[in-house]
Amino acid sequence: NAGVTQTPKFRILKIGQSMTLQCTQDMNHNYMYWYRQDPGMGLKLIYYSVGAGITDKGEVPNGYNVSRSTTEDFPLRLELAAPSQTSVYFCASSYSGQASNQPQHFGDGTRLSIL
Amino acid sequence: AQSVTQPDIHITVSEGASLELRCNYSYGATPYLFWYVQSPGQGLQLLLKYFSGDTLVQGIKGFEAEFKRSQSSFNLRKPSVHWSDAAEYFCAVGAHYGGATNKLIFGTGTLLAVQP
Numbered sequence: 649n650a651g652v653t654q655t656p657k658f659r660i661l662k663i664g665q666s667m668t669l670q671c672t673q674d675m676n677h678n679y680m681y682w683y684r685q686d687p688g689m690g691l692k693l694i695y696y697s698v699g700a701g702i703t704d705k706g707e708v709p710n711g712y713n714v715s716r717s718t719t720e721d722f723p724l725r726l727e728l729a730a731p732s733q734t735s736v737y738f739c740a741s742s743y744s745g746q747a748s749n750q751p752q753h754f755g756d757g758t759r760l761s762i763l
Numbered sequence: 764a765q766s767v768t769q770p771d772i773h774i775t776v777s778e779g780a781s782l783e784l785r786c787n788y789s790y791g792a793t794p795y796l797f798w799y800v801q802s803p804g805q806g807l808q809l810l811l812k813y814f815s816g817d818t819l820v821q822g823i824k825g826f827e828a829e830f831k832r833s834q835s836s837f838n839l840r841k842p843s844v845h846w847s848d849a850a851e852y853f854c855a856v857g858a859h860y861g862g863a864t865n866k867l868i869f870g871t872g873t874l875l876a877v878q879p
Contacts, residue, residue: 654805680865688772690853690869691807706866738806750857750869751797754806 649730650674660760666691668698669758671723671739672685679723679742681752682708682714684735699721729762736760765790767856769870776844777840777878786838786854791827795857796837797867798828802850813837824848849877 655670673680678699683691693706697716711733713725722741727731736759740752766789776782788794795814801809811822818830828839837854854870 688871690767690871693866696866740807741773750780750814751809754799754808756804757804 652739652741652753652755654737654758656758657756658759659761661726663729663731663762664728665729665759666725667729669726669739670713670738670758671722671724671738671755672739673722673741675721675741675753676719677741677743678719679750679752680716681739681740681742682712682722682724683738684708685705685738685757687734688746692739694724708721713754726760731762736761765856765868767854769852769854769873771873772871773874773876775876775878778823778846779843782801782844782848782875783840784854784875786837786839786870787835788837788854788856789835790815790856794837796828796830797857798822798826798837798839798852799853799855800824801853801872803827804819807853810839844875844877846877846879849875851875 652673654695681696682694692708694712697703700719703714732737734756738757739755742750742752768787771785797812798810801807810826811820813820813830820874821827826841830837851872851874853872
């Protein structure tokens with residue numbers, strides 16, 4: 649069972665560069681999420697999507713963009729990388745059942761350093 | 764505002780000892796509560812969840828948690844810790860966000876170390 653797959657696992661970027669973090673899920677989940685995890689801060693929601701073609705901002709969206717052209721894929725784009733975006737990024741998905749009671753399934757994360 | 768507090772940043776227990784990790788939440792309605800575990804270099808894995816009904820819920824790997832509405836708590840317990848339980852543990856509450864979307868609000872985590 650693949651579940652939620654994130655690529656790449658590690659990446660080092662220079663300030664001002666751009667990149668796309670890939671996320672794909674094979675569980676036919678409509679809901680997908682991007683989080684960032686910083687030491688001692690828990691996970692913060694960046695963007696989420698409730699289905700193909702529908703995305704919205706989370707708690708910390710500045711500096712990021714997303715798209716959702718298919719149910720399976722939910723890429724996260726960094727346009728102008730900044731040191732403050734050094735973090736571990738997690739993609740997650742969940743079934744679109746009753747709101748709030750569905751567990752989220754997480755990928756293994758992308759560890760990103762901006763130098 | 765909805766929030767989750769894990770008061771213990773770091774806990775060390777001996778292998779075979781019992782474990783309790785604390786979690787307190789703030790939420791206006793009946794909460795949906797989760798415990799996740801994160802092993803080094805891995806994503807988060809769901810340990811257990813509470814939606815309604817029996818306030819003592821059983822999860823994977825021998826973990827259980829008890830929902831106490833009067834104390835706004837959802838503490839995680841295990842009677843006998845194994846060395847493989849060393850990981851970071853996150854408590855989370857599911858909340859409405861932007862309409863009918865579910866959103867997880869996470870605590871800051873408790874890092875568990877297990878001594879031989």
